[in-house]
Amino acid sequence: MACGKEDSGRKDNSSEPSKSSRLVTVGYVQSGTGSAWSLANVESIKQNCTEENGINLIYECAEDDFDTQLSIVHSFIEQKVDLISFTPIVSEGWEDVLKEAKEAGIPVIIMDRMVETGDDTLFNCWIGSNFLLEGYKAADWLIDYMKSLGSKKDKFNVALFQGALGSSAEVGRTQGVEEMLKTAGNFRFVYKETGNFNRAGGINNMEKVLRQKLDIDVLIAENDDMALGAIEVMEKNGIKPGKDIVIVSFDGIHDAFQAMVDGKINCVMECNPLTGKLLANAVKTVMDGNPISKKNYVLEELFPADTAADYIDNRKY
Ligand code: GZL
Numbered sequence: 001m002a003c004g005k006e007d008s009g010r011k012d013n014s015s016e017p018s019k020s021s022r023l024v025t026v027g028y029v030q031s032g033t034g035s036a037w038s039l040a041n042v043e044s045i046k047q048n049c050t051e052e053n054g055i056n057l058i059y060e061c062a063e064d065d066f067d068t069q070l071s072i073v074h075s076f077i078e079q080k081v082d083l084i085s086f087t088p089i090v091s092e093g094w095e096d097v098l099k100e101a102k103e104a105g106i107p108v109i110i111m112d113r114m115v116e117t118g119d120d121t122l123f124n125c126w127i128g129s130n131f132l133l134e135g136y137k138a139a140d141w142l143i144d145y146m147k148s149l150g151s152k153k154d155k156f157n158v159a160l161f162q163g164a165l166g167s168s169a170e171v172g173r174t175q176g177v178e179e180m181l182k183t184a185g186n187f188r189f190v191y192k193e194t195g196n197f198n199r200a201g202g203i204n205n206m207e208k209v210l211r212q213k214l215d216i217d218v219l220i221a222e223n224d225d226m227a228l229g230a231i232e233v234m235e236k237n238g239i240k241p242g243k244d245i246v247i248v249s250f251d252g253i254h255d256a257f258q259a260m261v262d263g264k265i266n267c268v269m270e271c272n273p274l275t276g277k278l279l280a281n282a283v284k285t286v287m288d289g290n291p292i293s294k295k296n297y298v299l300e301e302l303f304p305a306d307t308a309a310d311y312i313d314n315r316k317y
Helices: 036-048 066-078 095-103 131-148 168-184 199-211 224-236 254-261 276-287 305-314
Strands: 024-030 055-061 083-086 108-112 125-128 156-162 187-194 218-221 246-251 267-270 295-297 302-304
Touching: 024 036, 024 066, 024 276, 036 055, 036 108, 036 224, 036 276, 066 083, 066 095, 083 276, 095 108, 108 276, 125 276, 131 168, 131 218, 131 246, 131 267, 131 302, 156 168, 156 199, 156 224, 168 187, 187 199, 199 224, 218 224, 224 246, 224 254, 254 267, 254 305, 302 305
Parallel strands: 024 055, 024 083, 083 108, 108 125, 125 295, 156 187, 156 218, 218 246, 246 267
Antiparallel strands: 267 302
16 A cells, blocks of 8 residues: 555545555554563554554664654654554653654554643544553552551651653653652652663662662552562562562563562552554544544553452463
8 A cells, every 4th residue: 555645544535435444554663672561562562553454564663762763753754654653752852753744644643651742733642541640549559558567667768760761651650659658748758760661770779779778668660670670689688579678560560460479569550551452443543534532541450469369360461
């Protein structure tokens, strides 16, 4: 199928078959693949954005480099793809390239993380998670859990391992947990650093916490890969994860559920990566010129450790 402008379904085509019934060329660029979550997300997109579903997918990965991601989106515009989609590494800095796509008449679907452009006409729709709510839910659970331990401490020391700084996932989770725990009054953040959503980041930060001889009651890791890295370091140093240090994490990958079953993580806030079908459906809707909500939130739940055994066998990532 030509992916030229005239074939991209943006004209009135009432007399022709639905454009979405013909192959649509979609340029998709993933932020990176450094976490199990992102690998599951890529798999879901590749499994659903297929020719059987009317899509010719051009898949690229920016490997967590924002300039690379921008240049890949520019290349999609030059290739005159029918539609552009991406998971923005960071929220800022998207105005120019999105204006270029708009001027080229190429629709844009943003996945997972959000962009901050101040002009939501620069994209057709967004499908992803409510990261602020994720942070609130995780913190809310933690407040009750620490109360249930009956500790005599008036303040709990918290280490926060943040995700990729400036990503809406990191911004939302950080804001959510900080607001809730500061309001609760009996938590203080004694360590706060990014671990870039990867296992090495969890290892490096936990080693730094130990070098600084910080007395930590709680670790909040903004994704499971960092939590699992931290657990590795804790166990090497005779610290019992989930007991000596309460651990709350985000994503809900299988290994995190196993860690909860093993008593090493106390609670996981799910962040659903299985959005490939939602993207494929949104492509059809947009290319047919049908209305679509600007923001589409995926469903996700909070999993305290005592529920993990009931769910682990059904986890899909
Ligand atoms: C959140 C997603 C985050 C995950 C990390 O939707 O952008 O990026 O929480 C991933 O695991 O690296």
